[in-house]
Amino acid sequence: MSRTLLQKVWDAHGVRTLPTGQTQLFIGLHLVHEVTSPQAFAMLRDRGWQVQFPERTFATVDHIIPTLDQARPFADTLAEEMMSALERNAKEFGVPLWDLSSPRQGIVHVIGPELGLTQPGLTIACGDSHTSTHGAFGTVAFGIGTSQVRDVLASQCLAIDPLKVRRIDVTGSLARGVYAKDVILEIIRRLGVKGGVGFAYEYGGAVLDGMTMDERMTVCNMSIEGGARVGYVNPDQTTFDYLEGRPFAPAGEAFGRAKAWWASMASDADAAYDDRLEIDGAALAPVVTWGINPGQSIQVGERIPAPGDVEANDRPAVAEALAFMGFEGGAPIAGTKVDVAFIGSCTNSRLTDLREAAQVVATQRISPHVTGLVVPGSQAVAAAAEQEGLDEVFRAAGFEWRRAGCSMCLAMNPDKLEGQQVCASSSNRNFKGRQGSPTGRTLLMSPAMVAAAALAGEVTDVRQLAPAGSTVEVG
Amino acid sequence: MAGGGAQRITRIAGTPVPMRGHDIDTDRIIPARFLRSIRFEGLEAHVFEDDRTALADAGTPHPFDQPQYQGASVLLANANFGCGSSREHAPQALQRWGIQACIAESFSEIFLGNSTALGLPCATATPEAVDQLLRAAEAEPGSAMTLDLEALTVQAGDRVVEVAMAPAVREALLSGTWDATGLLLDQFDDVRAVAAKLPYVTGF
Numbered sequence: 001m002s003r004t005l006l007q008k009v010w011d012a013h014g015v016r017t018l019p020t021g022q023t024q025l026f027i028g029l030h031l032v033h034e035v036t037s038p039q040a041f042a043m044l045r046d047r048g049w050q051v052q053f054p055e056r057t058f059a060t061v062d063h064i065i066p067t068l069d070q071a072r073p074f075a076d077t078l079a080e081e082m083m084s085a086l087e088r089n090a091k092e093f094g095v096p097l098w099d100l101s102s103p104r105q106g107i108v109h110v111i112g113p114e115l116g117l118t119q120p121g122l123t124i125a126c127g128d129s130h131t132s133t134h135g136a137f138g139t140v141a142f143g144i145g146t147s148q149v150r151d152v153l154a155s156q157c158l159a160i161d162p163l164k165v166r167r168i169d170v171t172g173s174l175a176r177g178v179y180a181k182d183v184i185l186e187i188i189r190r191l192g193v194k195g196g197v198g199f200a201y202e203y204g205g206a207v208l209d210g211m212t213m214d215e216r217m218t219v220c221n222m223s224i225e226g227g228a229r230v231g232y233v234n235p236d237q238t239t240f241d242y243l244e245g246r247p248f249a250p251a252g253e254a255f256g257r258a259k260a261w262w263a264s265m266a267s268d269a270d271a272a273y274d275d276r277l278e279i280d281g282a283a284l285a286p287v288v289t290w291g292i293n294p295g296q297s298i299q300v301g302e303r304i305p306a307p308g309d310v311e312a313n314d315r316p317a318v319a320e321a322l323a324f325m326g327f328e329g330g331a332p333i334a335g336t337k338v339d340v341a342f343i344g345s346c347t348n349s350r351l352t353d354l355r356e357a358a359q360v361v362a363t364q365r366i367s368p369h370v371t372g373l374v375v376p377g378s379q380a381v382a383a384a385a386e387q388e389g390l391d392e393v394f395r396a397a398g399f400e401w402r403r404a405g406c407s408m409c410l411a412m413n414p415d416k417l418e419g420q421q422v423c424a425s426s427s428n429r430n431f432k433g434r435q436g437s438p439t440g441r442t443l444l445m446s447p448a449m450v451a452a453a454a455l456a457g458e459v460t461d462v463r464q465l466a467p468a469g470s471t472v473e474v475g
Numbered sequence: 476m477a478g479g480g481a482q483r484i485t486r487i488a489g490t491p492v493p494m495r496g497h498d499i500d501t502d503r504i505i506p507a508r509f510l511r512s513i514r515f516e517g518l519e520a521h522v523f524e525d526d527r528t529a530l531a532d533a534g535t536p537h538p539f540d541q542p543q544y545q546g547a548s549v550l551l552a553n554a555n556f557g558c559g560s561s562r563e564h565a566p567q568a569l570q571r572w573g574i575q576a577c578i579a580e581s582f583s584e585i586f587l588g589n590s591t592a593l594g595l596p597c598a599t600a601t602p603e604a605v606d607q608l609l610r611a612a613e614a615e616p617g618s619a620m621t622l623d624l625e626a627l628t629v630q631a632g633d634r635v636v637e638v639a640m641a642p643a644v645r646e647a648l649l650s651g652t653w654d655a656t657g658l659l660l661d662q663f664d665d666v667r668a669v670a671a672k673l674p675y676v677t678g679f
Contacts, residue, residue: 012669012672012673013669013673014669015662015665015666015669016662016665018643018652018655018658019646019650019652019658020642020643020644020646020647020650020652020658021642021643021646022643022647024658024659024665024666026666026669026670026673028673028675028676035510035562036561036562036563038513038514039513039514039515042513047656049656049660052663052666053670056676063510064511076511078511078512079511081512081513082511082512082513085513119675121675122675127561127563128560128561129559129560129561129585131561142585143561143585144561144585144588144589145561145562145563145566145585145588145589145592146515146563146564146589147563147589147592147593147654147655148563148588148589148592148655150656151592151655151656151659154656154659154660155656155659155660155663155666156666156670157659157666158655158659159643159647159655159658159659160588161641161643161644193498193555193558194497194498194554194555194558194581194583197555197581197583197584198584224559224585225559227555227558227583227584229584229585250675250678250679254678254679255679257674257679258674258675258679261674261675261679293498293500293558316495316496317496317497317498320496410502410507410560411507411508412507412508412510412511429500429502429559429560431500431502431503431559432502432503432525432526433502433503433506433525434502434507436507436508438506438525438528438529439529
């Protein structure tokens with residue numbers, strides 16, 4: 001019988017049906033970070049449990065680390081306590097930890113793929129909702145909370161209900177200046193922030209087929225913003241080429257055998273889906289959020305909606321968002337003054353993202369009133385970007401080039417908005433207070449659009465900024 | 476510990492607190508700066524902190540600050556409650572504040588899983604039913620509401636509305652197996668057998 005990738009992975013990893021009716025699912029890779037794990041390790045200690053599969057468990061530090069002065073102890077004593085707790089827990093329970101002294105350190109959803117830990121056909125869990133990122137490789141990867149982190153540490157399993165699968169085809173090809181970020185923002189805009197509850201999203205079609213792994217990760221990363229806990233792309237030659245030679249990928253003859261198994265896990269051509277959506281990729285334009293959730297977005301040339309433009313049920317949400325953002329319904333989003341430009345986060349901090357932004361910046365200077373921040377997703381991304389001279393492009397333009405971490409995506413470190421600052425951000429959430437100031441305002445967009453906003457000092461259409469025939473590549 | 480061992484949860488009775496609005500995300504329930512801790516203790520002091528401050532400044536106190544909802548244990552919300560970040564700190568903060576049950580049009584899956592793992596039942600009801608409960612809570616604050624997990628109903632005075640829960644979640648709460656680790660360790664040979672058949676575990 002034909003099956004989707006989700007069903008194949010579920011079948012391969014299902015241990016048993018629990019008395020409650022849930023599936024006991026084996027977790028092939030458990031990624032651990034400093035924020036959602038300390039209480040889980042403490043519970044293990046209290047109950048006298050071990051980490052059952054330390055060889056399938058890896059830890060790094062990303063959320064709380066400063067991106068400027070990383071000398072220990074950290075100036076923030078709470079951050080230092082978390083860092084120390086992770087070091088102690090990793091040592092006591094035999095879990096490998098890539099800390100700041102390791103060139104492998106970085107955002108957990110950046111390093112898993114770049115180290116080759118993330119491979120097709122796996123189940124992956126991490127105490128972070130953006131674990132869906134790993135779905136770019138044809139994995140079933142989901143975010144969990146701390147009690148479930150405890151479950152996975154202690155048993156390498158989760159008790160979980162099966163998901164339905166919605167196939168989303170993005171056909172055609174993207175126009176110049178339109179990127180993976182615009183694709184996922186458009187999907188969320190159409191299906192809504194709760195449209196994916198109960199579903200895994202399977203992304204495909206010519207646009208996804210033609211994307212690099214970095215771009216596929218951007219799309220899968222934000223599945224959760226559409227309510228889908230899991231998002232994935234079927235593995236193909238692009239996936240295999242990315243993995244070959246990575247430190248934790250199989251090598252030699254084993255790589256050939258792995259490739260055959262990975263390919264066998266892709267959805268069958270005639271698999272049945274619970275729902276389908278098709279989007280014309282050629283019709284897409286750069287997307288910018290105007291509100292306080294990632295579904296409140298418009299194309300850069302459109303006008304911000306007024307409460308009267310939407311269904312009665314949605315009017316209070318639009319009114320609340322407009323009040324918080326200080327925007328008028330009916331006003332254009334282009335021309336909105338920005339104070340901060342942030343390029344980073346597990347959504348858009350990989351080498352491809354930095355290249356796209358750097359191509360827009362080229363030899364120009366950012367607007368004098370804009371604070372620009374570029375935070376690479378990992379030490380490896382930083383090193384590769386520096387090798388290409390991208391750090392110099394950003395610095396020369398007036399951006400700050402920082403050390404790897406989550407930084408201003410959620411502002412658990414010193415990188416925060418102040419007051420009502422408006423931030424053009426390549427991150428994933430525009431929730432109230434998300435970037436560290438309770439009244440701070442976030443406009444989500446692609447890294448290229450962030451770069452364009454930094455140069456202009458206001459939201460601007462990157463397609464107009466980049467002259468025809470420039471090196472801005474089609475996403 | 477064998478499967479079970481946690482408290483069986485069959486019925487929650489208490490006064491309600493209405494939290495109107497769709498898509499209330501976990502950053503709002505507990506802002507990220509309060510996650511800079513290795514403990515859950517004390518989170519209750521910061522639940523909805525930024526929303527509460529903003530509403531207090533505007534002179535329209537947040538429900539969690541209104542005197543008539545103090546001591547509430549049943550949280551009422553609209554659609555997609557608890558969306559966004561997977562932080563278990565959100566249901567932890569609510570539970571430690573005193574919330575023992577949540578009733579909404581819908582929940583984010585991660586929030587629902589986290590709440591279940593804490594023995595905090597989340598039941599869904601139709602928008603009409605939730606609206607009735609919200610109106611009842613606002614009209615008669617301090618009147619008890621009772622969530623009955625066996626009957627799948629909420630009783631508010633003379634009103635009885637039907638609610639829904641995923642069967643497995645309901646069963647875990649009713650049977651006291653919502654703390655899943657014991658259950659997952661119960662037949663561990665089966666786990667090893669599944670692992671041994673996975674090519675990436677055995678090195679292809």
